[in-house]
Amino acid sequence: MLEMDKKSFKKAYVNKFLEMHGVELKEGNNQQKYEALGSLVRDYVTRIWLKTNKKYNKTGEKQVYYFSMEFLLGRLLGDALLNLGIRDICREALLDLNIKLEDLENLEQDQGLGNGGLGRLAACFLDSMASLDIPGNGCGIRYKYGFFEQKIIDGKQVEVSDAWLKEGNVWEKRKAEKAEIVRFGGEINVSEVDGNLKFTHVNFEPVLAVPYDTPIVGYENEIANTLRLWSAEAVSNEFDFSSFNRGDFLQAIKYKNSVESISQVLYPEDSFYEGKMLRLKQQYFFVSAGVQSIIRHFKKHGGNIELLDEKVAIHINDTHPTLAIPELMRILVDEENLEWNTAWRITTNTISYTNHTILAEALEKWSVDMFQKLLPRIYMIVQEINERYCKELWNKYPGNWDKISRMSIISDGKIKMAHLAVVGSHSVNGVAKLHTEILKKKEMSDFYYLYPNKFNNKTNGITHRRWLLKSNPELTKLLKDTIGDSFIRHPIDLKSFENHLYNEVVLEQLGKIKKFNKERLASTILKNDNIRVDPNSIFDVQVKRIHAYKRQILNCLRIMDLYNKLIDNPNYDIVPRTFIFGGKAAPGYYLAKNTIELINCVARKINNDSRVNDKIKVVFMQNYRVSLAEQIIPGTDVSEQISTTTKEASGTSNMKFMMNGAITVATLDGANIEIKDEVTDDNIVIFGLTADEVLSYYQNGGYKSVDIYNSDQRVKRIIDDLVNGKYHNDKNKFKSIYENLITYNDEFFVLKDFDSYLKAQDKVDTLYRDGNKWQKMCGVNIAHSGIFSSDRTIQEYATGIWGSQVIYKNL
Ligand code: 26W
Secondary structure: OOOOOHHHHHHHHHHHHHHHHOOOHHHOOHHHHHHHHHHHHHHHHHHHHHHHHHHHHHHOOOEEEEEOOOEEEEOOHHHHHHHHOOHHHHHHHHHHOOOOHHHHHOOOOOEEEOOOHHHHHHHHHHHHHHHOOOOEEEEEEOOOEEEEEEEEEOOEEEEEEEOOOOOOOOOOEEOHHHOEEEEEOOEEEEEEEOOEEEEEEEOOEEEEEEEEEEEEEOOOOOOEEEEEEEEEEOOOOOOOOOOOOOOOHHHHHHHHHHHHHHHOEOOOOOOOOOOOHHHHHHHHHHHHHHHHHHHHHHHHOOOOHHHHHHHEEEEEEOOOOOOHHHHHHHHHHHHOOOOHHHHHHHHHHHEEEEOOOOOHHHOOEEEHHHHHHHOHHHHHHHHHHHHHHHHHHHHHOOOOHHHHHHHOOEEOOEEEHHHHHHHOOOEEEEOOHHHHHHHHHHHOHHHHHHOHHHEEEOOOOEOHHHHHHHOOHHHHHHHHHHHOOHHHHOHHHHHHHHHHOOOHHHHHHHHHHHHHHHHHHHHHHHHHHOOOOOOOOEEEEEEOOOOHHHOHHHHHHHHHHHHHHHHHOOOOOOOOEEEEEEOOOOOOOHHHHHHHHHHHHHHHHHHOOOOOOOOEEEEEEOOOOHHHHHHHHHHOOEEEEOOOOOOOOOOOHHHHHHHOOOEEEEOOOOOHHHHHHHHOHHHOEEOOOOHHHHHHHHHHOOOOHHHHHHHOHHHHHHHHHHHOOOOOOOOOOOHHHHHHHOOOOOOOOHHHHHHHHHHHHHHHHHHHHOHHHHHHHHHHHHHOOHHHEHHHHHHHHHHHHHOOOOOOOOO
């Protein structure tokens, strides 16, 4: 913890402001005040950062490098203050100066360099590694434009570019002297030198990869790890690159633009693979820069390259950074002159891989033609890896060509990245128990039988520092007052909160805290979305990417049904509910965009109907992102986790909601199953098909959605309402949703699960009416959420996969 008192903080802040802006504090605006505070905090962090790097260089501890296309960090100021242990002092000092800390924190642009679950997981992992004293570095891309900003105009999603760097970024440090060169295109000349083959890359296009480092502060432990994001620049004119002919001026401009486009923008698809050349370029760009800089650092500090895997672990976050495997091979074989087999042993021991999805449409398969043209030497290496691997397969399964071609890395003119990732790493993990079982028994069963020891499960987690301590200070205080503060370092200790749930005063306080957070959320909704909602109603929330498998449509259909019931019977007795949605659709995903429009049309109709609008309200909150999630989650009563069973690999918002005392309505999918196992059936509301049932329908057929339409009057009515002009003058507006459910037989079992979903919601209504019982359920959820801290997850990765030295101080 940083030694600091209010007085010295105040003095330092006033000085910093003057120094930075050349005017006195009282004359400055909030943006300037934010910048001065950020800069002051950065100075504190820098001291810790230097100390940490010195320590790592001295002890030579094993370094973990977490390679990810996405890091969804959100805002950093509040987090840094919290982890430094000076957030309260800072808040009080600023108050003396008539400044509200939260006002300044809210000015920070979210660092939104990720799409959703995978990117946010990477951010939680960085926080946990730093807080657990694990030498862990992030490696990714410094996109100039992050994930787009979503505006809702006329009920439709409109995408606006996210120029997050416009006002500068106090947290990053450009390290021009640590730049690397990445080579694209060109040809490979093969020659023989001393009986060995030598590969020379000529006529390539060089790209300068410049790192920007951001410190990741650990929780009160004097550690600051590094997130290194690479930015693409043209190599300077003075750079002597004899093999690269940059030709005339126009050519040079073209070159500059093409290079800079590499780190220009984050692809906004998170479940759909498109074989775009630029994305392949992005992948090789950051992976090559990252691996080169690791090796350079390792050698500079006297490392013996043959022992690399003892000192370095590289983790690849899904298949996006899989080129780390052939890139490391290239460096070991071509540059370090190691034998292939030695290089392969080092590479596979160094690299480990996490799978985050089994959706077939998300699997990366690059066309050989494009790949070979863009990365000629890397292609040769992938070919060599594949040839040796197929020989191994041949020995194991002689004559079984079907199986061998099915398992091959290269086939049908495509390079299958998941196959390369499994073959080239020593560990393959899924992100929740069910997901890992599906990987082993179905999706990757061939590989599991070949390499049973590589496969393992690491159930996801979330950092309780951001998602409880920072975002819900009121609940944190109640927890500290009742069970002490050991849960901060040992989140599993939250369990003892269960002993206090017989105490009515505690239950009452839980209720008050929730109400307070709901009021805050209600005012955000009024400010951002111009809808007035009642904090006494049940806040029922589904926030996540919009996707057919996550079934926002199921949620919307039950609202349409409830609306019908309330109109038919004005005395229909329900606890008032506010239905809150949030989430972005990929710009090219028509059905997801149509779903947003449907929700907004249903919202408009219901919110303006005075017969029902004191009982139900519907809100689509625009521009869902990390900082908004921090406000929504503490103010939620009911967490909707309703994906088609087998489709959601884990889910992580489910964990955040539970930690903040929401009751989960869930299918038995992803980590929902493990949440249920923790809290028991009495404290969660489960509905829907089981995994076995879903898999059996997919395999054997037997489901006809139209039968449900014909036999269930409620279903018939709401499906007809989609296309009869009730919610939009244009009757064709929601035809794609109608067709998906009826004409194309409802791939995601929305209608099949409908009845059981309604029953689950009735159960929620009944449970909520018994205030004490409800608060007790919320308390049980909080008490059992500790296991879902990413500290637990990271400890499992560190000991089970990376071989880091772990001091078990946080368990
Ligand atoms: C090729 C385009 C693309 C981009 C991103 C395909 C797939 C992705 C990600 C793997 C999608 C993703 O974020 N998956 C989510 O990962 C979370 C963290 O493990 C899980 O909790 C979610 O269930 C999973 O959907």
